[in-house]
Amino acid sequence: MTRDALKIVTIGGGSSYTPELIEGYIKRKDELPIKEIWLVDIEEGKEKLAIVGEMAKRMVKAAGLPWTVHLTLNRREALKDADYVSTQFRVGLLNARIKDERIPLSHGVLGQETNGAGGMFKAFRTIPVILDIIKDMEELCPDAWLVNFTNPAGMVTEAAIKHGGWKKTAGLCNVPIGHRKQAAEKLNLPEDELFFKFAGINHFHWHRVWDKTGKERTAELIDLIYGPQSETESHLKNIHNVPFHYEQIKDLGMLPCGYHRYYYIEDEMLEHSIEEFKKGETRAQVVKATEARLFELYKDPNLDYKPKELEERGGTHYSDAACELIASIQNDKRTDMVVSTANNGTITDLPYDCIVEVSGPVTSHGPEPYNWGAFPPAARGIIQMMKGMEETVIRAAIDGDYGTALHAFTVNPLVPGGVMAKTLLDELLVAHKEHLPQFAEKINEIEATQPETVAYVSHLMESN
């Protein structure tokens, strides 16, 4: 376990985020004794891998570093003796996300690529792949850390740790980073003078903030951000800026995350999404266009630094967080981070063996979350429901059982139950057929008996 001459592997290396990752490593060159960087992708991502991979090489070269950058479609070759493996892949690429969002929206239902109908399907597609990767890792790099920022990061991390048994997994998200910056800015204090405690699950967490005199500033931040005088402004690129109800948030007594808008003010969020859908500007479509522009930039043989445009991508800070996590493990830096990790009672309201997103220092043996304890009833109930839904989604993803999937759709608060749940589920199954081998039998049955479902999906996707 002498980690010098590091081999760092990124699965989904052809992603447009890769330059941020490379920049993150370069920034931490004194902390990370990197020898090799391996960018892995699949056949369909070959071209993107080539483009962004060459750019990565230019970045490393421009930094004057002796690191070698390897591009490969051979995952097993890359994993061999790896020290850190980060995952940022997207099964089915952005086209899958377009389906995840557009099919529900065509019925007036939120797609929401993390916790909504779309997010559940992303989990169905991704979880079998992450479990496969872990099987390879057991054989090829049994001591490596797995840093997951593939969405839905909470469910994918839970599958990896609880079902795959890979204890050395940490899930990451950029949402808390934005909230930290927001608080510092609103209070006009340096971020590192504040103490933050986040607790919840991915894209569904709350936080509290203290200053260095020991005073809790949470209530004041609620006033500043959501109070009558505030000009609420979401710091997230990908979430529409609808104001929370000030009185409710005051009663909550904690700061919500941006994604709580989908649960606390769902009608307005839905309305906005439907407008985007009508204009052909769902988030996935916008991102696809942005990506196309980014890859055009990346092709420039003179570009050897992360272009500013990448920050508009929405997932900014994600990759930097991954680099910091790796650096903190590598050097026992004990950086205070917000990580998806095993609960083990940190949040007493949630199952002992589930995955939660919480604050704590990242040590050389992994995250050591601060204890959180219990939530007040209104927050407790809603997060328990989300966790029950997540567990049901993960079970469906692994077992490929249609009833379980329908159950997950039924209890998911962003999806209506009844006929609509079944309609959406059937259409999404058909639409994602090639990436859902575990549901193959049921999909065949739908295709055989519900021609209207197949027709609807084809028509919608063509019109895209």
Place this chain on the structure above:
Amino acid sequence: MTRDALKIVTIGGGSSYTPELIEGYIKRKDELPIKEIWLVDIEEGKEKLAIVGEMAKRMVKAAGLPWTVHLTLNRREALKDADYVSTQFRVGLLNARIKDERIPLSHGVLGQETNGAGGMFKAFRTIPVILDIIKDMEELCPDAWLVNFTNPAGMVTEAAIKHGGWKKTAGLCNVPIGHRKQAAEKLNLPEDELFFKFAGINHFHWHRVWDKTGKERTAELIDLIYGPQSETESHLKNIHNVPFHYEQIKDLGMLPCGYHRYYYIEDEMLEHSIEEFKKGETRAQVVKATEARLFELYKDPNLDYKPKELEERGGTHYSDAACELIASIQNDKRTDMVVSTANNGTITDLPYDCIVEVSGPVTSHGPEPYNWGAFPPAARGIIQMMKGMEETVIRAAIDGDYGTALHAFTVNPLVPGGVMAKTLLDELLVAHKEHLPQFAEKINEIEATQPETVAYVSHLMESN
């Protein structure tokens, strides 16, 4: 505590259900050494009390019993030395329920008088009254049992036990009775040859069924009731008959209760309710008409038995269950009943000190629920969410805090969040002003600053 020569008190004695209650007592005349029956009501219910009270007297007389029936508006006089107190009152009478249902439906939102927007307001109106009754009981009949079947029965019972501290409270509901009968009928077996375990909260429970050979029949019942070949038929008068998804219920592995339709197939339930609303036939309106007819019948000086028409009222079996509960306590009968009672770990997924609705024998010292344990994740999450919502509603009912009420509306899955939650909350507050003294200040503020809210409510109620 020598309970002979019983004094039994019914608060809300002017209810149209009273004849069923009286019939229940008469049926159990050998078990219940009744001396006095006191029917209590308030000024607004005076006339109904007189009508139904006289009928009660005729019923007792026809049964040749020496019991005296007392009609009074003086609650304290009635409570003095009472042995059993049953509560079936409705603060604001059926007109309040009409508001509870029609205001939300006018915006296309379910009112739902138990767990929806309407149910939350029923809790706001009722909980302060039940706590007042308990204060009187502490002084006037400190050993009496309180048998609550005022809705929302779960929240009212939780307020009584947890906040009022009245340990000798049992909450009752007729829903489980219907499900027992349904199972027996579908399996073509006598009901008492089956063993039932119900678990959940009021109007949100599941059940499992075994036969006397020890075989669990739950899965078979799911097939019979919800399977492809079944002709699903709700046994509940007041719940629209929409089929559950068979695959989901199979995955659930327990039998749902009728009210789960509002959560599992909400769109269809909403659609149906909106149709009723448009026809002026919301449940409250239908009930009001039924009640009017019943009271016409009750006026008949020759009627001295419970008329068949009462069974159409929807709450049938409620009063009989109350009589059986009293008889079981009185005689240590240990009748297996489903009762809202202190959790104390019976359902490990819910707070230790909350109220749950579970199965068990009713002994002379009260219900002794069978242990239940944990639910599978999808059921666990959704009931935990409901309990968190209930606790928030109870807190709002006691504290009269607007933010807490808004928070309850926000997390209640039958109410959309955002602007709509606030609109409904404000309108319902204004509409129920006279029965919500704890919210007086906020209601005054709304009336002063939101004339459109006041106007909307007035207009809607006039058009009723």
Place this chain on the structure above:
Amino acid sequence: MTRDALKIVTIGGGSSYTPELIEGYIKRKDELPIKEIWLVDIEEGKEKLAIVGEMAKRMVKAAGLPWTVHLTLNRREALKDADYVSTQFRVGLLNARIKDERIPLSHGVLGQETNGAGGMFKAFRTIPVILDIIKDMEELCPDAWLVNFTNPAGMVTEAAIKHGGWKKTAGLCNVPIGHRKQAAEKLNLPEDELFFKFAGINHFHWHRVWDKTGKERTAELIDLIYGPQSETESHLKNIHNVPFHYEQIKDLGMLPCGYHRYYYIEDEMLEHSIEEFKKGETRAQVVKATEARLFELYKDPNLDYKPKELEERGGTHYSDAACELIASIQNDKRTDMVVSTANNGTITDLPYDCIVEVSGPVTSHGPEPYNWGAFPPAARGIIQMMKGMEETVIRAAIDGDYGTALHAFTVNPLVPGGVMAKTLLDELLVAHKEHLPQFAEKINEIEATQPETVAYVSHLMESN
């Protein structure tokens, strides 16, 4: 699963208790459609099996019943298609119990055949055998109920259910039966007019009692049994009658079981045991003599009923409880019994998946315990410690790890830690060598390196 023409198997059929068991079946002949009774024993028990087996045949014949009684050393033949399997075997026979008691007592330490040093060794010897039996049952009688009354009944039942995975196991003990009778007698009320709730683990439970007016009589019983005016008298044949401290029991607020003497008043219990040891009258020795007398009686070809002397054996009621449990399962009698069964949250202070001893009706699908909830702190702590000890013993019994066994000895409150724990452990390992294959390697090591241990054990056993 049509259980008519029952095949009932008793493992350890050569026990002196068998006549009580046969008597119990005969008493319930109308409830139990028995076809065959199989008494199984091992080579060493062959002679006793022949004696008691013949007597069983005479008893059945005298009762005029058509049942066949089979005696066999072939366990698998007996288990084939069995409906009920009861276990009352003793690995190593009474000689093993003599070692369990005398070796500790020779050092001035309690042996105590259920929870003390002796009990732990009984668990080490018994648990591998019960797991073997279950393996046979999986193959030969997958639907049978396993009724265990082999001590330590709690740990053996936990091994069967949690580690063996045999859900249809119920553990029985006669201690609660005695306490029920005692309460009825002290209150001068028929036993069936009282309602009992027992909770705890085998030989370590407390109980509360209510009468049929709903009044709790626990405090009154504490006064009657343990108060200043009482003449405390243990109803248990095998537990020395030392008075509890009245003030402590009043603070406890529940009735202790007889075995609590070993924990609450350990010095006096130890003193008494040492006296017995010195006189060569440890419980095992007394029992061995009683058994010898019983088998002499059993040999009488004219004896065809359970002799009165059997009641002095100490375990009286055990077998009758087993018959009642079987009859209650068979007929869905729902007899209120105290059974070792899966906790599943019945006692919230103990692990969800452990085995507890609690009250509840025995239905056709098994025991349905009444929920208990939490204990007050002093009771909570001590029973949690006992359960932690039990789990450690079971782990040691399965894994055969010496450190785990030493850890169990160290935390067991009836065994001193330090040098004495190790001395006792080593001596008992050597003494029981032939029945502890899982510890073979360590025992060989002790024999090779600690001749004084071997010598001490030989000498002590010879002097017996």
Place this chain on the structure above:
Amino acid sequence: MTRDALKIVTIGGGSSYTPELIEGYIKRKDELPIKEIWLVDIEEGKEKLAIVGEMAKRMVKAAGLPWTVHLTLNRREALKDADYVSTQFRVGLLNARIKDERIPLSHGVLGQETNGAGGMFKAFRTIPVILDIIKDMEELCPDAWLVNFTNPAGMVTEAAIKHGGWKKTAGLCNVPIGHRKQAAEKLNLPEDELFFKFAGINHFHWHRVWDKTGKERTAELIDLIYGPQSETESHLKNIHNVPFHYEQIKDLGMLPCGYHRYYYIEDEMLEHSIEEFKKGETRAQVVKATEARLFELYKDPNLDYKPKELEERGGTHYSDAACELIASIQNDKRTDMVVSTANNGTITDLPYDCIVEVSGPVTSHGPEPYNWGAFPPAARGIIQMMKGMEETVIRAAIDGDYGTALHAFTVNPLVPGGVMAKTLLDELLVAHKEHLPQFAEKINEIEATQPETVAYVSHLMESN
């Protein structure tokens, strides 16, 4: 809450530890903007306060600091506007500890001034006083932090937080400090390169250790400290050095604390204590002599630094830990410390609202413990038992109920039950009469009815 110009108060300021405390403040003069130090004591401690107080003044002066040192018997004057209050008082002075230890030992029972019979009586004497102090603080310094290092530190801290409601309390102990140093030394690594997690309760905690490569070193430390080749050496001055059983500790999988000797190897510890008792060298007697010598030194008007001899006192590092805790709160230093603080689920095996001793950074708003989770069964059971005992002791200390106190004695594993428990309890009650007003009635009764008890105590104390 602008904490500059600090007023720091020490209750029990006449303690021999005070010079370490003063030295600790002086060492941190750049972090602690102290204005006033108040040393408070009671009439009986007046002389010691004068001696050590003058020395404190000399130390401050020698350091060239402008701080004023105030000596007072007026606690309320001292508490007025205090910022930090530390408590190191001993109700009944060292003579009380002598009784705590000698009375049990005269019967061959451990006194053990923290968790044994002595510790329980120290709790009985101390808890009413700490609750009184808190009442004063509510009025006089509502924002102050209470830093408790009065033993039994765990129970006193639990009384302060849970019963006194003083959330801003932190309990401290020097035992973890010694274990940190021991681990660093054994591994030959700087202490700050190791990551420690301690969990348990005061004087009953375990710990795990990681190095900066992420490797857990716990097993290696078990080998080094307790393995066959080790020369075990307790780092604690006040605990006799008996070796743990290596195999048991390996099975435990965590490092024990020194006090676990009293539980894991009680016989040897008792034997050693009895020897000390016979020689008149119980720990209390030794400490009393040490103290006398220290106060002789302190009288020296030229001594203006902490004398080396103080380190032999046993409680070394205690005061320095208190200073570091204050400095860490004051400056948001986030020093990783082991503190007695509210559990809130940090250790899931223990009650949510109890006090535990755990690791975590000390922030400006107090300790933020790292989550710990669950223990393995053998450790879980024994600590749960200790916590149940602690809760019972605290209840007895507050209520003054004899039965509760007897119950605590009965379940405490260091005290035999039965007649001995009662004997010890009665004798200690009589011996400490003047400091146990809550038990006055019972003590009077004992004095009136048990002259032999009174005589025994008098005789023993005279012979001291």
